[in-house]
Structure formats: structure tokens, C-alpha cells
Amino acid sequence: MQTQDIFKNNASKGLLSIYYTAGYPNLDSTIAIAEKLEQAGADFLEIGFPYSDPVADGPVIQHSSEVALKNGMTLQLLFQQLEALRSRVSIPVFLMGYFNTVLQYGVENFCKSCQAVGVNGAIIPDLPMYEYEELYQDIFKQYSISNIFLITPQTSPERIRKIDDLSQSFIYLLSSNATTGKNLKVGEQAAQYFQRLKDMNLKNPLVIGFGISDKDTFQKATNYAKGAIIGSAFVRLLSDENYMDKIESFIKSIKTQ
Amino acid sequence: MSKYNVNEKGYYGPFGGAYIPEMLYPNVEELQKKYLEIMQEESFQQEFQELLKDYVGRPSPLYLAKRLSARYGANIFLKREDLNHTGAHKINNTIGQILLAERLGKKRIIAETGAGQHGVATATVCALKGLECVVYMGEIDIQRQAPNVARMKMMGATVVAAQSGSKTLKDATNEALRDWINNPVDTHYIIGSVVGPHPYPDLVARFQSIISEETKKQLAEKTGNSLPDYVLACVGGGSNAAGMFYHFLEDEQVQLIAVEAAGHGVDSGESAATTALGNEGVLHGSRSILMQTEDGQVVEPYSISAGLDYPGIGPQHAWLYKSGRGKYVSITDDEAMEAGLLLTKLEGIIPAIESSHALAYLEKMTFQGNENVVICLSGRGDKDLDNYMKYFGF
Numbered sequence: 001m002q003t004q005d006i007f008k009n010n011a012s013k014g015l016l017s018i019y020y021t022a023g024y025p026n027l028d029s030t031i032a033i034a035e036k037l038e039q040a041g042a043d044f045l046e047i048g049f050p051y052s053d054p055v056a057d058g059p060v061i062q063h064s065s066e067v068a069l070k071n072g073m074t075l076q077l078l079f080q081q082l083e084a085l086r087s088r089v090s091i092p093v094f095l096m097g098y099f100n101t102v103l104q105y106g107v108e109n110f111c112k113s114c115q116a117v118g119v120n121g122a123i124i125p126d127l128p129m130y131e132y133e134e135l136y137q138d139i140f141k142q143y144s145i146s147n148i149f150l151i152t153p154q155t156s157p158e159r160i161r162k163i164d165d166l167s168q169s170f171i172y173l174l175s176s177n178a179t180t181g182k183n184l185k186v187g188e189q190a191a192q193y194f195q196r197l198k199d200m201n202l203k204n205p206l207v208i209g210f211g212i213s214d215k216d217t218f219q220k221a222t223n224y225a226k227g228a229i230i231g232s233a234f235v236r237l238l239s240d241e242n243y244m245d246k247i248e249s250f251i252k253s254i255k256t257q
Numbered sequence: 258m259s260k261y262n263v264n265e266k267g268y269y270g271p272f273g274g275a276y277i278p279e280m281l282y283p284n285v286e287e288l289q290k291k292y293l294e295i296m297q298e299e300s301f302q303q304e305f306q307e308l309l310k311d312y313v314g315r316p317s318p319l320y321l322a323k324r325l326s327a328r329y330g331a332n333i334f335l336k337r338e339d340l341n342h343t344g345a346h347k348i349n350n351t352i353g354q355i356l357l358a359e360r361l362g363k364k365r366i367i368a369e370t371g372a373g374q375h376g377v378a379t380a381t382v383c384a385l386k387g388l389e390c391v392v393y394m395g396e397i398d399i400q401r402q403a404p405n406v407a408r409m410k411m412m413g414a415t416v417v418a419a420q421s422g423s424k425t426l427k428d429a430t431n432e433a434l435r436d437w438i439n440n441p442v443d444t445h446y447i448i449g450s451v452v453g454p455h456p457y458p459d460l461v462a463r464f465q466s467i468i469s470e471e472t473k474k475q476l477a478e479k480t481g482n483s484l485p486d487y488v489l490a491c492v493g494g495g496s497n498a499a500g501m502f503y504h505f506l507e508d509e510q511v512q513l514i515a516v517e518a519a520g521h522g523v524d525s526g527e528s529a530a531t532t533a534l535g536n537e538g539v540l541h542g543s544r545s546i547l548m549q550t551e552d553g554q555v556v557e558p559y560s561i562s563a564g565l566d567y568p569g570i571g572p573q574h575a576w577l578y579k580s581g582r583g584k585y586v587s588i589t590d591d592e593a594m595e596a597g598l599l600l601t602k603l604e605g606i607i608p609a610i611e612s613s614h615a616l617a618y619l620e621k622m623t624f625q626g627n628e629n630v631v632i633c634l635s636g637r638g639d640k641d642l643d644n645y646m647k648y649f650g651f
Contacts, residue, residue: 052422052554053540055434056278062421074552099276100539104553125278126539130266150279154441159282177280177441 006043006092007169007205007226015043015227016218016255017207018234019096021064022047022081023073025238030081034089036244040251042091046123046229049075049097056125058181060232075105079113086118092169094148096123107136111143121146121169129159133166152177153193157200164202171204173197173225175211181232184211184221194224215254230254261506261573261582267455270580272546272572275454276539280438284446285542287361289456295360296353296463308352309467312385313342315349317468319475319631324603331624334485335606335634336472338497345609345636346465346497347378351447353464355382358445365389365444369433371398371426371493372563373405374636375449380414390414393432395425398563405640423557426567430541450494451571454542458499458571465500472631473504485629487622489514491614492585493529493565495574497635502583512584515574516614518560519587529558530587531570532578540568545575561590561644562610564636592617594648597638609636610644 006012018037022030034045050065050073057065075097085093095114102110102124114122122145127136132147140147146168151160154177163171173194175184184190197206208221209229221228237243237250267273267289275285295301309315318337326333338346351368358366366383368390370376376392383390392409396418399406409416422428430452437446451458451465469488477483488505490498492515505511520528528534535548540555547569548556560566570578577583588596593610596617601607608616612635619630638645645651 053427053431055431055541056280056438058435059421066422069554076552098539100549100555101553103537103539104549104551126276126542128275128277128282131274131276152280152282152441154283155279156283174280178439179280179435182439 013226014222015207016041016251017044017046017227017229018042019046019048019229019231020235020238021061021068022049022078023068023071024064024235025067025243027071027073028081030078031084031088032244033247034085034093036247037251038089038091040248041255042251043227044092044094046094046096049073049078049095049101051098051101054098056179058179058232060181060235064235064238075101079117082117082119092120093118094121094123095119099124099127108139111139111145114145115143119145121148123148123172125150129163129166137166148172150174151197160197160200160202164204167204169204170207170226171202172229173206173208175208175221178210180210182211183213184217198224218254259507261577261580263455263459263573269573269576271537272544272575273455273458274544275542276544277454277542278438280441281434281454284437284441285454288460291361292357292456292460295357301356301360305353305356309349313348313352314340315467316471316475317341319472319479321479322604325600328603329619329622329624330626331628331630332480333619334476334629334631336468336501336631337634338468339606339608339612339634339637343374343378343381344639345374345378346468346500346633347375347449348381349467349500350449350461350464350496351375351378351382354445354447354460355386355388358388358447359386361445363443363445365391365440366447367391367393367433367436367444368447368449369393369426369429370449371395371429371566372640373398373402373409374564374640376414376416377405377408379447379449380409380412383414384412391436392416393419393429393436395419395423395429397424398426398429402563425557427555427557434541450496451499451573452494452541452543452569458543458573461496462499462503462573465496466503468497468500468633469502469504472501476629476631480629482629484508484511485631487512487514487628487630489516489615489618489630490633491516491565491611491635492570492574493518493567493611494569495571497633499571499573501633502577506582513577513582514618515577515583515585516618517585517587518562518565518593518614519589520559520561522589523587527559529560529565529567531568532585533587535569543572545569545572546578562593562614564609564611565614586618586621588614588617592620594645596620597645598649606634607638608634609638610641611635
């Protein structure tokens with residue numbers, strides 16, 4: 001199944017992305033959740049591969065990683081599960097996790113596996129720009145895997161330009177300098193920061209993440225960016241016993257105008 | 258700089274770097290750009306040296322342990338970091354970093370701690386400077402190290418229990434990093450060992466390098482030669498070893514021996530012998546050697562000594578190990594406890610269990626009779642009395 005290029009398409013806007021951790025709440029829930037999310041109207045997905053020491057994450061995603069690891073999730077197993085991805089899911093899918101897991105799997109092996117199962121890119125928060133550029137960029141390009149960079153309110157304009165040059169599908173704009181799972185308050189300061197980014201007219205579209213949890217925060221964020229990502233709020237929903245039945249109404253509650 | 262020190266990109270051979278999320282980048286970049294300049298300022302050096310002398314009590318003695326020497330058939334010198342204020346080498350680094358934080362205009366200090374020694378050393382300098390101090394400590398360590406928790410609180414620090422993961426040092430470090438992400442402007446993170454993103458490993462090694470700087474002078478006065486045959490130090494993250502080795506790195510005739518904690522035995526499944534059990538990986542912001550699963554999940558280490566109970570080593574140590582400049586060995590709980598008791602009986606010095614690991618390696622060495630050996634006695638054993646009592650049944 002061919003994935004749609006929603007990031008280069010100028011008409012697409014208000015894109016909703018959902019993050020969840022592979023192997024949570026159940027070891028084999030990964031593909032079923034992805035399928036359900038697409039049916040419910042999510043525009044693209046970020047599937048997390050769990051790590052023992054997720055320093056950029058708040059308590060909700062930390063917990064999901066711990067449970068996923070206890071359930072037996074590994075990067076190798078995830079790629080096995082994802083072999084079924086493109087027969088069941090057509091929206092873009094990105095993998096998100098920490099660098100050490102990728103390093104042990106082998107960076108080239110990782111890109112190769114992503115390409116083989118139809119994953120579009122990777123978000124690895126602790127892989128710095130310098131190391132990516134010097135050591136790994138060629139490998140990512142060879143397998144057509146996009147590396148997604150993060151920008152925070154503290155990132156300098158020069159660095160943002162550099163990130164824009166190195167990016168291929170979208171740039172992940174953090175709503176604030178924080179770990180995941182805090183609530184977004186689009187006050188004067190955040191609005192100015194989003195506007196400043198918008199005015200830079202970057203080549204790559206911006207997608208806002210961290211602190212987006214409901215319709216209100218989603219709409220505020222997508223006033224300034226092409227899309228927004230919901231993570232902790234969705235992972236919290238997965239702790240519900242009947243989570244499969246609740247996914248559709250969760251997505252609809254955010255996307256309905 | 259030397260091939261064993263950090264290069265301009267923050268690497269020691271293939272190890273080091275700054276593997277941090279973007280949220281930490283501005284803070285770490287600020288440190289990278291300013292640390293050397295600030296440390297070279299005259300006013301900084303003046304205040305640093307003055308505090309080391311009058312507050313910490315430096316220089317720490319280099320003591321020829323005669324009865325221990327007679328037992329092993331070599332001249333064994335102990336570098337007495339245990340006599341420093343707060344009882345260990347940790348204070349050398351916290352003094353340096355608090356002066357750095359002040360000059361960076363930071364108002365709030367955070368730190369991680371395992372056994373509590375670095376937490377106490379950080380709370381101490383925060384009291385000295387009147388700065389807010391938050392120390393992250395694993396929930397399990399808080400229970401195990403009550404006296405150190407009390408010391409920190411007496412000095413005005415807030416001790417926050419790290420409740421994630423295994424609730425020990427590794428998780429306390431994660432929590433401190435999360436705090437720093439959420440407080441990007443006014444906070445300085447005082448890392449206690451030669452770990453973390455560049456420039457921390459270099460920064461901490463420089464502050465600890467006073468240990469080998471003094472040792473060289475003292476040894477020259479005592480023996481007429483500033484270079485010993487062997488230098489030994491224990492390694493958890495590796496800060497006392499980094500300081501003890503620093504000024505000997507270029508003197509290739511000096512054999513550097515780093516002693517890791519084997520816990521119940523290297524192959525027992527309960528060990529912290531990183532070089533024996535680990536491989537290349539990234540943890541807490543730097544590329545080094547760490548204990549991990551095939552899937553890259555960090556393995557929880559074990560040692561009777563809380564200060565050595567860390568699943569990685571600093572990137573400089575990884576490089577000294579890989580390049581062959583240093584010899585990395587390990588000592589079990591039992592061997593360390595016996596060595597601690599031996600020093601107490603022969604010399605009247607109760608060592609920290611961490612330092613006992615370095616002492617224990619003497620049993621495994623053979624001497625011709627007149628070699629000079631320097632061992633870093635990184636801390637005193639007061640904090641470990643409970644452990645010694647339980648182990649030996651006193």
C-alpha cells in the first residue's frame with residue numbers, strides 16, 4: 001500500500017498525529033491500534049519503541065515503556081509485527097524512541113528494516129544534529145528514511161535553519177521546553193513563539209507536540225502549524241480495559257469542527 | 258591536548274559526545290562554550306584554590322602506609338581524599354561547579370545521588386553559597402542511606418525520591434535530567450561523576466585532577482621521583498579515578514589500574530563490572546561502555562558499594578580501556594570487604610567500601626620489592642559502618 005504524502009500537499013491542514021508505545025497495553029496490540037486509529041481519522045502515527053531510560057518523557061509514557069518492556073517488547077519484535085503494517089494501514093508511520101536501542105540494533109539495520117516494513121521515518125530525540133549529520137545521514141538517505149528533528153522555544157534561529165536543511169518530511173515543534181505529558185497553555189509567549197516559527201517560512205511543515213491533549217489545545221496548535229501530535233493523553237486512554245472501543249470517539253472528539 | 262583527553266568535538270576516541278534531546282541543548286551548549294574560559298579566569302582560580310585549601314582542607318596528605326607496604330612488599334602510598342570535608346573526593350567537583358554555576362548566573366542547583374555522598378557534597382556547597390538545592394535520589398537509596406538524607410536536609414536541600422525504573426542512581430540521574438529539561442533557564446545541574454554529555458566528563462575530570470596534581474608533587478618530595486610504578490583507583494562512573502589518573506595519562510611508564518565492582522562475581526548476574534560485561538552504547542548523554550541487553554535496554558547493576566553501583570563508565574574511561582592505556586579489573590564484594598577490614602587493622606583507617614575495591618586489588622598484584630604504588634583512598638568508611646557491621650557481625 002502506498003502512503004500518501006500529506007506533508008508536501010499544501011491543501012492538507014489540521015493533521016492529527018497520535019503517539020503510542022508499541023507493546024502497551026498488550027504485547028500484540030501494536031497493529032490493531034494503528035488500524036483503528038486510521039479508521040477513526042488519525043492522519044499519521046508515531047509508534048514508540050520502549051527504552052529503559054526515557055529521559056524526555058513524563059510519567060505516563062515512562063509507565064507505558066516500562067509495561068511494554070515487561071510484556072517483552074523489543075525493537076526486533078516490533079519490526080516483525082510491522083511486517084503486517086502496510087497490508088492494513090496506509091497513513092504515514094514514524095517510529096519514535098531513544099538512540100541506544102537503535103545503536104544496538106544497528107543504525108543501518110534499523111533504516112533497512114524501516115524501509116522493508118514501510119515505516120516513513122524516525123524520531124530519535126537524543127540523536128543530536130551533529131552526530132546525525134556526520135555519522136548517519138547517508139544511511140538514512142540510502143533507505144529513504146526521514147529523520148525528524150525537534151525544535152524548542154530555546155532553539156536559536158540559525159539552528160532552526162540548519163534543522164530545516166537537514167529535514168525531509170516535517171519538523172517537530174515542542175510547545176514548551178518540557179518533558180512529555182504537561183498541559184499546553186497557549187499564552188502570549190507560546191503564541192509569539194509559534195508565530196515566529198510560522199514567519200520563518202521554513203521549507204518543511206511544522207507539527208506541534210508535547211502538551212496537546214484535547215480539541216482545544218489541538219485547535220490552538222493547528223492555527224500555527226500543519227498538524228499536532230497527541231501522546232500522553234492517548235496513552236492514558238490505552239490503560240482503560242476497553243480501550244479499543246474508545247479510540248474512535250477519542251479521535252472524533254478532537255477532529256470534529 | 259593529549260590523545261587521552263577530550264577533543265574539540267567532545268570525543269575521546271569514539272566515546273563521549275552529547276547525546277541529548279534538543280530540550281537540553283541550550284544549557285549544554287552554554288556550558289560547552291563557557292566552561293574553559295570561566296575556569297581559566299583569575300578570580301575563579303583564586304576562589305577555587307582558596308576554598309579547596311581553607312574549606313575542603315587540601316592538599317590531602319599522601320601517606321606511606323608502612324604496615325600495608327610490608328605486607329605486600331611494595332611502597333604503598335594512600336592519597337587521603339577521605340580526609341576532605343564531607344569525607345570523600347566528591348567535594349572537589351561540587352566546589353568547582355558551584356563557582357561555575359554562579360558565574361553562569363544560575364539560581365537553582367540540581368544533582369543526582371546514589372549513596373548520598375555527591376548529594377551531601379552538593380548540598381554543602383549550596384549552603385555555602387546560599388543557592389536553592391534539589392537532590393534526586395532513588396527511593397530505595399533514600400531508605401538505605403538515611404544519615405546522608407538527614408545531612409542534606411540539615412543543609413537546606415530538598416531531597417526528591419526518584420520513583421521511576423529501579424528507583425536507584427540511574428533513575429535519580431534520569432529524574433535530574435527531566436528536571437533540567439523542565440527548568441531550562443535558571444538551573445545548573447551538578448553531575449557528580451565523569452559521565453553525562455560533553456563537557457561534563459572533561460569538566461568533572463578537571464576539577465578532580467587536583468588529586469593527581471598534588472600526588473605528583475608529594476611523591477617527588479617523598480621519593481625523589483614524581484612518577485610511581487602503579488596508580489590504582491576504583492571506578493563506578495569514575496570520577497576519583499579520572500582525577501587520580503589525569504596528570505599521569507601522558508606518563509606511559511606509569512601503569513593505571515581501574516578497579517570496578519564485580520558484586521557477587523562477574524558472571525553471577527549481580528555485578529557492576531562494566532568493562533567485563535558491557536559494550537558500546539549511549540546512556541545519560543554520552544557514548545561509552547555500558548551494561549545492556551541485546552535490545553539496548555540498560556541492565557540494573559549490583560554492588561555492595563552504592564558508589565560503584567552504576568551500569569556505565571565515563572567516556573574517558575571507555576577510551577582508556579579500549580586504547581589499552583588503562584588496565585580495567587574487578588573485585589567482588591567479599592574481596593573488597595576483607596580489604597577494608599585489613600586496612601582498618603593494619604593502619605587504623607576505615608575506608609569507604611568503594612575505595613576498598615582498589616585496595617583489594619593489591620592481593621592480585623606481584624611486586625619485586627621496591628615499586629611505588631599510589632592508591633586513591635577516595636572516601637572514608639563512616640557511611641559504610643552499617644554494611645561493615647552486618648558483613649562481619651561486629
